[in-house]
Amino acid sequence: MTDALPVPTNPTVARPVLHEVVLEAGRADRHYWTDLWRYRELFQVLAWRDVAIRYKQTAIGVAWAVIRPLLATVIFSLLMGRVAKLPSDGNAPYPLMVFAGMLPWTFFAQALSDASGSLVTNTNLISKVYFPRLIVPAATIVAATVDFAIGLVILAGMMLWFRFVPDWRIVFLPLFGLMAFLAALGPSLWITSVNVRYRDFRYVIPFIVQFGLYVSPVAYSSSVVPARWRLLYSLNPMAGVIDGFRWCLLGGRAAIYWPGFGLALVVIALSLWLGVTQFRRLEKTFADLI
Amino acid sequence: MSAEIAISVEGLSKSYLIGHEARAAHETFREMLVRGVRGFGRSLVDVARGRQIVQGDTVEEFWALQDVSFEVARGEVIGVIGLNGAGKSTLLKVLSRITEPSRGRAVIRGRVASLLEVGTGFHPELTGRENIYLNGAILGMTRAEITAKFDEIVAFSEVEQFLDTPVKRYSSGMYVRLAFAVAAHLEPEILIVDEVLAVGDVAFQRKCLGKMQDVAQHGRTVLFVSHNLPAVVDLTTRCLLLEKGRLTMTGESREVVSHFLAASNESLAGGDISAYRRPHRDEGWVDIQRVSVCGAPLGAAVVQPGDTIAIDIELRAHKAVDEGIVVVNLLNDNMEVVATLMSTDDDRVFSMAPGLHTIRCEVGPLPLAPGEYLLNVGASPSGLRLSWDVLNALPGFRMTGEETAAWLKWPHRPGSVWLRDASWSERTPRSPRAPGAHPEYSVGKLGGQ
Numbered sequence: 001m002t003d004a005l006p007v008p009t010n011p012t013v014a015r016p017v018l019h020e021v022v023l024e025a026g027r028a029d030r031h032y033w034t035d036l037w038r039y040r041e042l043f044q045v046l047a048w049r050d051v052a053i054r055y056k057q058t059a060i061g062v063a064w065a066v067i068r069p070l071l072a073t074v075i076f077s078l079l080m081g082r083v084a085k086l087p088s089d090g091n092a093p094y095p096l097m098v099f100a101g102m103l104p105w106t107f108f109a110q111a112l113s114d115a116s117g118s119l120v121t122n123t124n125l126i127s128k129v130y131f132p133r134l135i136v137p138a139a140t141i142v143a144a145t146v147d148f149a150i151g152l153v154i155l156a157g158m159m160l161w162f163r164f165v166p167d168w169r170i171v172f173l174p175l176f177g178l179m180a181f182l183a184a185l186g187p188s189l190w191i192t193s194v195n196v197r198y199r200d201f202r203y204v205i206p207f208i209v210q211f212g213l214y215v216s217p218v219a220y221s222s223s224v225v226p227a228r229w230r231l232l233y234s235l236n237p238m239a240g241v242i243d244g245f246r247w248c249l250l251g252g253r254a255a256i257y258w259p260g261f262g263l264a265l266v267v268i269a270l271s272l273w274l275g276v277t278q279f280r281r282l283e284k285t286f287a288d289l290i
Numbered sequence: 291m292s293a294e295i296a297i298s299v300e301g302l303s304k305s306y307l308i309g310h311e312a313r314a315a316h317e318t319f320r321e322m323l324v325r326g327v328r329g330f331g332r333s334l335v336d337v338a339r340g341r342q343i344v345q346g347d348t349v350e351e352f353w354a355l356q357d358v359s360f361e362v363a364r365g366e367v368i369g370v371i372g373l374n375g376a377g378k379s380t381l382l383k384v385l386s387r388i389t390e391p392s393r394g395r396a397v398i399r400g401r402v403a404s405l406l407e408v409g410t411g412f413h414p415e416l417t418g419r420e421n422i423y424l425n426g427a428i429l430g431m432t433r434a435e436i437t438a439k440f441d442e443i444v445a446f447s448e449v450e451q452f453l454d455t456p457v458k459r460y461s462s463g464m465y466v467r468l469a470f471a472v473a474a475h476l477e478p479e480i481l482i483v484d485e486v487l488a489v490g491d492v493a494f495q496r497k498c499l500g501k502m503q504d505v506a507q508h509g510r511t512v513l514f515v516s517h518n519l520p521a522v523v524d525l526t527t528r529c530l531l532l533e534k535g536r537l538t539m540t541g542e543s544r545e546v547v548s549h550f551l552a553a554s555n556e557s558l559a560g561g562d563i564s565a566y567r568r569p570h571r572d573e574g575w576v577d578i579q580r581v582s583v584c585g586a587p588l589g590a591a592v593v594q595p596g597d598t599i600a601i602d603i604e605l606r607a608h609k610a611v612d613e614g615i616v617v618v619n620l621l622n623d624n625m626e627v628v629a630t631l632m633s634t635d636d637d638r639v640f641s642m643a644p645g646l647h648t649i650r651c652e653v654g655p656l657p658l659a660p661g662e663y664l665l666n667v668g669a670s671p672s673g674l675r676l677s678w679d680v681l682n683a684l685p686g687f688r689m690t691g692e693e694t695a696a697w698l699k700w701p702h703r704p705g706s707v708w709l710r711d712a713s714w715s716e717r718t719p720r721s722p723r724a725p726g727a728h729p730e731y732s733v734g735k736l737g738g739q
Binding site: 019020021022023025026045046049052053056124125126127128129130131284287288 | 306383384385386387388389390391392393394395396397398399400401402404406407410411413415416420423424427428429430432433456
């Protein structure tokens with residue numbers, strides 16, 4: 001046994017900068033945003049994990065990210081373009097228009113449903129380790145961008161097929177991508193934090209996603225919405241995002257309805273603010289309730 | 291507060307809401323419906339008011355921690371002991387910032403890493419290599435740190451060959467080894483450890499204890515919760531005893547542990563051995579109900595040097611099990627394991643139908659020095675799987691003997707195994723290379739063992 005040995009203390013350990021933390025009821029807020037920055041590596045690792053496990057133990061793996069939006073595009077093009085004979089934006093081929101809307105919509109739907117359950121699926125982390133919890137839903141949404149990137153590749157392929165060349169407006173695409181990200185983040189934060197307390201929201205999400213597909217201009221162009229309903233219609237921020245995507249990708253032929261677009265920005269900002277405040281308010285109780 | 295204080299806790303309290311079901315033994319369908327509707331109504335009201343939903347008919351505020359105050363100096367290794375539900379884990383959760391205290395405050399100086407579980411965040415689909423990075427990041431290591439220590443971690447874990455295999459294919463032993471290897475290479479200023487040594491095989495546990503001792507010797511502050519009282523005595527200098535959420539004793543570890551054991555013995559007199567039960571177990575298979583030595587109640591048996599002892603272990607099987615193993619550790623009063631008895635040594639595994647079974651272990655004569663001995667008793671499935679039930683540090687028996695005179699000449703020599711039959715004589719060789727002398731038995735070799 002070593003009990004009789006003198007114990008050398010190592011003077012190089014733990015002297016210089018001491019990180020002091022005070023734990024008190026209602027005091028969790030103090031270091032939050034600096035902590036969030038300190039834990040950026042964990043954020044990266046969790047996002048990487050979500051990407052890495054996404055298609056593990058599936059037979060055709062990433063192909064799912066290709067098949068699902070493509071099939072939906074084919075169906076919508078046949079139904080809306082051929083059967084219902086709805087107009088496309090300008091002279092863009094109908095399938096191309098559908099896919100340009102499908103791209104942000106699938107990302108939004110995926111991000112919203114993954115992130116909304118993210119806290120509950122990461123129960124083991126939340127009840128055993130400290131870190132700013134905001135990392136979890138944010139990393140989940142980042143992981144959803146993988147499918148989005150694959151979608152962009154498919155889109156490029158479709159453009160080649162239809163011999164369609166986008167114009168200079170395509171440089172704004174990242175901005176609209178960011179807009180889709182923020183549009184998903186706000187509601188996700190709100191729902192995931194409430195979901196910890198009331199698991200009912202698990203049942204609400206599939207409904208929102210399904211319903212949202214019809215109230216967003218995915219299968220049709222937003223130009224078919226009657227003018228007097230247009231502003232009300234634009235309360236759905238994804239309508240603005242999808243219009244933006246089409247404006248970038250299909251060129252000026254898909255005109256943006258600017259008052260609606262402005263409204264979308266306001267709605268996104270508001271939902272983000274609501275989401276973050278709600279999340280921050282409930283965050284300290286997550287470990288106790290989960 | 292002096293800079294040499296690493297953790298300072300004042301009046302820390304934490305409460306939870308718990309619900310009770312007030313339900314009649316036999317309720318009719320109508321009563322059940324009424325209760326369901328009432329519960330639904332109350333849940334709606336709770337949701338509307340933004341309150342937590344508590345299942346049950348009456349809600350009670352439960353104080354898991356009450357007014358706990360203490361200080362831990364930098365570089366100190368401190369143990370936290372207490373029965374199940376005494377608030378140990380809650381205390382660690384508050385100190386690791388997982389949950390907020392309801393009252394009071396704690397000041398922590400230094401980078402904290404908490405290890406409330408081995409392998410937190412391990413993902414079964416990812417490979418060993420990937421999980422090292424994932425788990426390391428979750429425990430607060432930077433990627434550069436993990437990369438620097440990667441080879442060391444792999445060597446410690448002994449799973450090199452399976453590094454690129456998903457961990458879901460690992461045996462539970464390999465999984466624990468890999469997980470602990472990552473944790474063992476954390477270098478925080480303050481390390482908070484909960485009952486993590488309770489898993490894994492004995493040899494690996496020993497290795498982990500060694501690693502933790504290293505950590506302590508490098509001037510880091512360690513807060514260590516365990517039901518493994520021998521490990522607590524071994525590793526810590528000072529101990530906190532929690533009882534029902536209150537801090538009832540602080541002091542030198544050995545003293546606190548023996549006080550705790552004495553208090554548990556009192557409850558044992560009433561036949562209750564659940565206080566010794568390790569919480570980390572595979573519940574619902576087999577429970578150890580009673581342990582007796584030579585037919586006497588625990589702690590009452592007296593054993594003579596030449597005696598054979600019989601340890602009777604009464605088990606209740608809740609389900610039919612086969613291939614059960616029973617393990618007994620003998621511990622001396624310094625909480626050191628002196629010997630381990632396993633039913634597999636006698637090629638015995640037990641198949642049990644649901645119901646009561648008594649298993650007897652006869653062994654002797656015991657070459658043990660006079661003194662008090664304790665028992666750890668466990669029942670497990672075969673293989674390195676989680677035990678069904680383990681009782682730690684049960685009072686066992688007292689070893690006596692007429693021959694104690696020989697022992698009493700030098701009672702304070704270390705060691706508990708008394709090899710009585712050693713014979714001593716002088717065999718001085720005439721020359722260094724005389725015939726009959728064994729040159730390979732060099733002094734260095736003898737000293738090294």
